[in-house]
Amino acid sequence: MATNKNANVDVNSVFLDLSGQFRGLNMNEPGQWPWLPKLAAFAALATGLVIVGWFVLLSSTADELEAERAREPGLKQDYRAKLAQAVNLGELRKQKIQVQEYVTQLEKQLPGKAEMDALLSDINQAGLGRGLQFELFRPGQVAVKDYYAELPITIRVSGRYHDMGSFAADVANLSRIVTLHNLNISGNAVAGVGAGNLTMDALARTYRYLDPNEVEAQRKSKEAAAKEAAAKAGAKK
Structure with missing residues (x-):
C-alpha cells in the first residue's frame, strides 16, 4: 500500500511540475519559456500552418476544377465538330479538290499584266465588230485588292440598239472576265449622219491576278498598316 501511495505522489508531483511550467509565462519573451510550453506552442503553430495551407490548396484546386468544368461544354462542342469532320x-x-479546281479555272480567266493590253483590244474589237462607234474608251486607275487588281474602263459607244445588245453579249462571252456597270442609253439628237442611233455610256471592269511580287508587296503593306494602327492605339492609351 505504501508503494501505491508513493506512485500517486510521484505522478501528482510530475503533473504539478508540468502544469507549473505554463504559469506566469511572459508572452513578450517566448524564448525564456520552459521546454514544455515551447513544444506546445510549436505544435499549435505547425498545426495552424498545416490547416491554413490545406485550405489554400483546396481553394485553388476548387477554382481550377470550376474553370475546367466551364471549359467542358466548349470542348464537347469542339469534339462533336471534329468528329463530324472526321466522319x-x-x-x-473531294470538295476541297473541287474548290481548288474551280479556283484554278477562275484564275485562268484573269489575265496577267502582259495580257491586259490584249484584253483591252478584245473589248474594242467587240464593239467595232458590231458596227459601233467608240466615242470614249478610257482606262482608269488600277485598284489593287487582296489577290487581284481591278481596272475600270469608261466607255461611250454609239450605234443601233440591237448592236449594243450584241456588244454586251460579246463582252460577257469573252474568255476573260469583263463586267459592265452603270449602263445609260440615250438617243442621238444630232441630225444627219448617224441620226436615230443611240449612245451608251458604261463602266467596264476587268480584272487581273497579281503576280507573286505584287502579292508580297500587298502583304507587307497590310502588315505595315496594322503595325502603324497598333502603334497609334498604344499611343492613345
Whole structure:
C-alpha cells in the first residue's frame, strides 16, 4: 500500500511540475519559456500552418476544377465538330479538290499584266465588230485588292440598239472576265449622219491576278498598316 501511495505522489508531483511550467509565462519573451510550453506552442503553430495551407490548396484546386468544368461544354462542342469532320473526311477532301479546281479555272480567266493590253483590244474589237462607234474608251486607275487588281474602263459607244445588245453579249462571252456597270442609253439628237442611233455610256471592269511580287508587296503593306494602327492605339492609351 505504501508503494501505491508513493506512485500517486510521484505522478501528482510530475503533473504539478508540468502544469507549473505554463504559469506566469511572459508572452513578450517566448524564448525564456520552459521546454514544455515551447513544444506546445510549436505544435499549435505547425498545426495552424498545416490547416491554413490545406485550405489554400483546396481553394485553388476548387477554382481550377470550376474553370475546367466551364471549359467542358466548349470542348464537347469542339469534339462533336471534329468528329463530324472526321466522319466526312473523304467527302470534305473531294470538295476541297473541287474548290481548288474551280479556283484554278477562275484564275485562268484573269489575265496577267502582259495580257491586259490584249484584253483591252478584245473589248474594242467587240464593239467595232458590231458596227459601233467608240466615242470614249478610257482606262482608269488600277485598284489593287487582296489577290487581284481591278481596272475600270469608261466607255461611250454609239450605234443601233440591237448592236449594243450584241456588244454586251460579246463582252460577257469573252474568255476573260469583263463586267459592265452603270449602263445609260440615250438617243442621238444630232441630225444627219448617224441620226436615230443611240449612245451608251458604261463602266467596264476587268480584272487581273497579281503576280507573286505584287502579292508580297500587298502583304507587307497590310502588315505595315496594322503595325502603324497598333502603334497609334498604344499611343492613345
